[in-house]
Amino acid sequence: MDNAPARQNILLVGFMGCGKSAAGRLIAAKLGFQFVDTDRLVVRNTGLQIVEIFQKHSEACFRDQETLALKSLRNHTGRVIATGGGIVLRKTNAALLRRLGFVAWLTAREEVILERVLRNDKRPLVQTGTPRETIRQLLAQRIPLYNAAAQCVIDTDGKTIQEVADAVIFEARRTF
Ligand code: S3P
Numbered sequence: 001m002d003n004a005p006a007r008q009n010i011l012l013v014g015f016m017g018c019g020k021s022a023a024g025r026l027i028a029a030k031l032g033f034q035f036v037d038t039d040r041l042v043v044r045n046t047g048l049q050i051v052e053i054f055q056k057h058s059e060a061c062f063r064d065q066e067t068l069a070l071k072s073l074r075n076h077t078g079r080v081i082a083t084g085g086g087i088v089l090r091k092t093n094a095a096l097l098r099r100l101g102f103v104a105w106l107t108a109r110e111e112v113i114l115e116r117v118l119r120n121d122k123r124p125l126v127q128t129g130t131p132r133e134t135i136r137q138l139l140a141q142r143i144p145l146y147n148a149a150a151q152c153v154i155d156t157d158g159k160t161i162q163e164v165a166d167a168v169i170f171e172a173r174r175t176f
Pocket of ligand 1 (some may be wrong): 050083084122123
């Protein structure tokens with residue numbers, strides 16, 4: 001693709017349900033980059049679904065696996081890396097993200113997040129009796145962390161996946 005960013009990585013951070021994977025796949029296709037999803041790496045490396053890791057082991061165990069997944073990407077370039085919504089919780093991860101490439105933060109309205117995360121039972125952290133309240137609390141805790149980790153913020157509200165992908169590529173090109 002003409003004027004593609006140099007083959008550094010592009011990383012997508014943000015809360016569950018903000019479209020990181022969907023946008024990430026499209027960005028990768030547009031740039032001829034490879035798409036990687038840290039959640040998928042964790043599932044592949046452990047042989048367990050994320051819900052199982054939380055239930056049979058612990059959230060801390062899942063976070064350790066997330067860090068290992070990020071570290072395993074250190075020598076790679078030309079990737080679009082979608083990350084789990086809690087990746088910014090660990091300081092080590094935030095530093096790793098920045099070292100890996102350009103970090104874009106995708107946001108969405110609380111209602112949109114709620115509707116998307118309740119579509120299935122794959123996200124253990126919101127399997128509570130009061131998911132809206134849970135989402136609010138997690139967002140309050142995490143927004144400053146996304147903000148500190150990212151080099152740009154893309155509001156996905158009212159945008160198609162195509163528009164989100166183009167906005168990320170535009171921001172990445174300004175930086176690379
Ligand atoms: C999590 C988000 C999930 C997944 C796990 C924990 C979180 O990824 O990593 O369920 O802590 O926000 P998505 O953001 O892709 O849903």
